Amino acid sequence: MNNQPEPKNQPRSLFQNWLSVIGAILSSVFFAVILVFVTLDFLGKEHNPYLGAVTYLILPIFLTIGLLLIPIGAFRERSKRQKRGYVRRFPHIDFNNPLHQKWAYTSIAIVTAFLIFSMFGAFRAYEFTxxxxxxxxxxxxxxxxExxxxxxxxxARVTCAECHIGPGADWFIKSKLSGSYQIYSVIANKFSRPIETPVKNLRPAQETCEQCHWPQKFFGAIEQDYEYFLPDENNTPWQTRMLMFVGGGAPQFGKRGGIHWHMNINNKMYYIAADEKREKIPWIKMIGPDGTEQVFVDEESEYSSENPPKGELRRMDCMDCHNRPSHNYKSPSVAVNEAMAFEAIDRSLPYIKREAVKALTGEYETKEEAVTKIRSKLMEFYQKEYPEVWTGKQVSLKSSIDEVARIYEHNFFPEMNVSWKEYPNHIGHMIFPGCFRCHDGKHKTETGNAISHDCKSCHSIIAQGPPDMPETSVDGLEFKHPEDIEEMWKEMACYDCHTGGAD
Structure with missing residues (x-):
């Protein structure tokens, strides 16, 4: 065993230079700060997004810079010594030397601990993002x-990544590359207000939605109850109960029809939209189970089966109808109806439906201004027009006004120019064209075969009218408008009158 002492005239260590020392100090400080922040993150009851970003994304960058400065400083020091005539030597390690053994074991322990910590940090960074x-x-x-x-x-219990990224490494990498530009857009203030839709690089629904929803199992009908309130003094209620023919799926599992017929795995539906938001669809191609093709063209458009619009030929999937599955901004009319149906807004307050919708559709610069003015408008209305309500129903009136303010806070974002108007919901056809983008009776083949415009293809009304005395029929009823508009509802589309605001 060699116990000879080290020569005393050895040059000082290459790491004894100001750059390496600064790197060592920086890395030590940032490592200690990261440890403290990790502890705070684990002990905290609520996840702070900024603490997570600093701990797992920002501080590791500075830690890495500090660590890199150490060998960079040593390399620069060696270069200087070579210029001064020092002979270039590689480190001499003798494991028979107790001092060398001590340094080797210490170095291995430190590197191992750092690698374990780095793996933990990398996983937490992945988990956080x-x-x-x-x-x-x-x-x-x-x-x-959003x-x-x-x-x-x-x-609300499904994470963003499960829908926007889904399983697999390829889309994970794509999402991070896309996210890098999005971060730049935010920092450089280059993002659009509101965020443009539809998202063009969204992963196909078959790889995300269908991880939970199983198209082959769609069949039968679902009962839906809708309760509406007229904008009159009594907030007259009107109930509509209908069976929604979900249908679709594979033939062996259910009826080959209904709403989800489009998603039947034996059918292929393609279309080309004439606008960016896919609200105007003049050209549609259907390929049946036997391979037969039919092209339906809007007879009022300039296109034909051989002359489609210039644009993306898109295969229809879940998102073409369910385009707002998680980020749906409700219109004032819909939101107030729902709140009154669930009695979050007192339906006995005179004209509350009309006044609430009117207050919500006002123009406001900020959310704070909106909430203040909405409260003020409603309170002034009842103070002036119904003083007996103002004095006799203070508690009910206050809770109802609070609910109207909450509706605004959940559905309107003036700083981003976001409301129901900017994001059409393609489910249904009451406020936006939705189903009628194709099912308008005007899309026909060259032989005159038209896409169905029959209401009963998708739903059947089994009850409608005042809740205390509705008209019912298991065979289905012809639609009856709550207000007497004669036959106009047959000649016009719902969304021609119902805009979502003061209908």
Whole structure:
């Protein structure tokens, strides 16, 4: 065993230079700060998006810079010594030397601990960037509308990444590359207000939606109850109960028809939209189970089966109808109807439906201004027009006004120019064309075969009218408008009158 002492005239270590020392100090400080922040993150009851970003995304960058400065400083020091005539030597390690053994074991322990810590940090960084908190709160102004709407949606317990990224490494990488530009857009203030839709690089629904929803199992009918309130003094209620023919799926599992017929795995539907938002669809191609093709063209358009619009030939999937599954901004009329149906707004307050919708459709610069003015408008109305209500129903009136304010906070975001108007919902056909983009009776083949415009293809009304005395029939009823508009509802589309505001 060699116990000879080290020569005393050895040059000082290459790491004894100001750059390496600064790197060592920086890396030590940032490593200690990261440890403290990781502890705070684990002990915290609520996840703070900024703490997570600093801990797992920003501080590791500075830690890495500090660590890189150490060998860079040593390399520069060696270069200087070579210029001064020092002979270039590689480090001499003798494991028979107790001092060398000590340094080797210490170095291995430190490197191993650092690698374990780095793997943990990398996983936490991955986990954090996939979290709802990161997606919704990091870019607060930009993503606030989506984040708020998401938390009030049927998918509130499904993470953003499960729908927007899905399983697999390929889309994970694509999402991070896309996200890098989005971060730049936020920092450089280059993002659009509101965020443009539809999202062009969204993963196909078959790879995301169908991880939970199983098209082959869609069959039968679902009962839907709708309760509406007229904008009159009594807020007259009107109930519509209908069977929605879900249908679709594979033939062996259910009826080959209904709404989800489009998604029958034996059918292929293609279309070309004439606009960016896919609200105007003049050209449609259907390929049946036997391979037969039919092209339907809007007879009022300039196109033909051989002359389609210039644009993307898109195969129809879930998102073409369910385009707002988690980020749906309800119109004032719909939101107030729902709140009154669930008695969050007192339906006995005179004209509350009309006045609430009117207050919600006002023009406001900020959310704070909107909430203040909505409260003020409603209170002034009842103070002036119904003083007996103002004095006799203070508690009910206050809670109802609070609910109207909440409706605004959940569905309107003036800083991002977001409301129901900017994001059409293609489910149904009351406020937006939706189903009638294709099912308008005007899309026909060259032989005159038209896409069905029959209401009973998708639903059957089994009850309608005042809740205390509705008209009912298991065989289905002809639609009856709550207000007497004679036969106009047959000649016009619902959305021609119903805009979502003061209908």
């Amino acid at each position: 996939e979290s709802v908190t990161f997606c919704g709160k990091m870019c607060h102004v930009v993503m606030e509308p 984040y708020v709407a998401y938390h009030h949606s049927p998918h």
